Amino acid sequence: MTSDVAPLRLGTRRSLLATTQSKMVADRLTELTGRAVELVGVTTFGDVTRAHLAQLGGTGVFVSALRDKLIEGEIDFAVHSLKDLPTKPDPRTTLVAIPPRHDPRDALVGPAKLADLPEGAKVGTGSPRRVAQLRALRPDLEYVPVRGNADTRLGKVHAGELDAVVLAYAGLWRIGKDAEISQVFEAEEVLPAPGQGALAVECSADREDLIELLGVLDDPPTRAAVTAERAVLATLQAGCAAPVGAFAVVHEQELNLTAAVVSVDGTRTVRKSATGHPAAAMELGRALAAAMIDEGAGTLMGEQTH
Ligand SMILES: NCc1[nH]cc(CCC(=O)O)c1CC(=O)O
Structure with a gap:
């Protein structure tokens, strides 16, 4: 046509x-x-x-x-x-x-999986959400803020300036760099950012x-999932730079949502899950965030208002 x-x-x-x-x-x-x-x-x-x-x-x-x-x-x-x-x-x-969303997860680009990087290895990521969750897994590594697009960040690994970088899997896949990934983090290890991918x-x-x-x-299922994830972020009054992860998926007419707030030193987490109907995605996200605030999520984000 x-x-x-x-x-x-x-x-x-x-x-x-x-x-x-x-x-x-x-x-x-x-x-x-x-x-x-x-x-x-x-x-x-x-x-x-x-x-x-x-x-x-x-x-x-x-x-x-x-x-x-x-x-x-x-x-x-x-x-x-x-x-x-x-x-x-x-x-x-x-x-x-x-x-339609393909893959919301975070990925490590480097010579080995996170568990096998040498002590003190330099891992590039400026995202407080990633740093907080990675510190919980490997408190002994050095997390270095990096800016610039994916290419620039990967270049710092190639140049030896960093040992590894963490980026969104979806982005690496789209630019054809997924072959350089040494580990894709499960949502249980590193909860993705709301809307990631x-x-x-x-x-x-x-x-x-x-x-x-x-x-x-x-794609209505993707819309329902990201609506729930973003409702968490909005209710927590957090922005894209907050240590907040949220991941939802629609499966057989059920919307499953998990969200977490992690202290930037990686030692404390408020993590909760909930299930609801995709048509009530916004309400599900708001209710989950409210329950997280009751458990001290606001304090973890460094907020005084909750
Ligand atoms: N903040 C920059 C940004 N916005 C979206 C993506 C990745 C692709 C995506 O999530 O769809 C990235 C880079 C990254 O986090 O690795």
């Missing part, structure tokens, strides 16, 4: 991961609808700043420039890593589709034509 209408303009960050995953979504859309899609590169604040992510303070550093382009009508839709989307919705935009397709809230067209990309 071909059409003579103008191609849809898909706004994407310029990193290899962003362009690769945007291209995957574009191809799938063309396959399903016959519409041509062209990629439009957009530079975001998160791509140009040299500050450490945990110090940026605000959320959405990778997202706001793309949203501005949607509102200005310069692009028709955008694809984000769902993990990078702030939990607070933007009323100007619609999260029109959440495509999932993509978000967004358009302007007033584009009803696109809301219908792009809706074909949506």
Whole structure:
């Protein structure tokens, strides 16, 4: 099927991961609808700043420039890593589709599995969630903050500057670097970030034509799972830099959710699971987070308000 209408303009960050995953979504859309899609590169604040992510303070550093382009009508839709989307919705935009998620887990890239790295080995990750959970497994390793895209981080292992790095499996797989993985962490070892491995397709809230067209990309079980995960994060009032993990999966009409808050030294954890109906994903996540707050999760995150 071909059409003579103008191609849809898909706004994407310029990193290899962003362009690769945007291209995957574009191809799938063309396959399903016959519409041509062209990629439009957009530079975001998160791509140009040299500050450490945990110090940026605000959320959405990778997202706001793309949203501005949607509102200005310069692009028709955008694809984000769902993990990078702030939990607070933007009323100007619609999260029109959440495509099927492949693998939410974290992975180690290095010469050996975590248990077999030598004492004092340098492991690159700036994520407090990863550091906290890795410290619980290997308190004797040195965890080094790293910034930059996946390529840059892998390069530091190749150059010998780091012994290993921890990255999202999904990202490594998308950029074709999964052969370098020495260990994929089970959710029991390292609970993934809410939304990790999932993509978000967004358009302007007033584009009803696109809301219908792009809706074909949506996978309801993935949407239910990430809705529950993000409800945990929102209820804990935590951002993407908090030591909070959440992972949900839909299995035979049941939504299973596990969430954890870990102290950054890795010694204390509040971890809980719950099961509910996929249609009540938001409520399940909120209730689980409220129960975690009752067990001191707020204190573990260094908050005074709970
Ligand atoms: N914070 C950056 C970011 N956002 C999404 C991914 C990975 C891909 C994904 O979760 O879909 C990454 C890099 C990483 O954590 O390794």
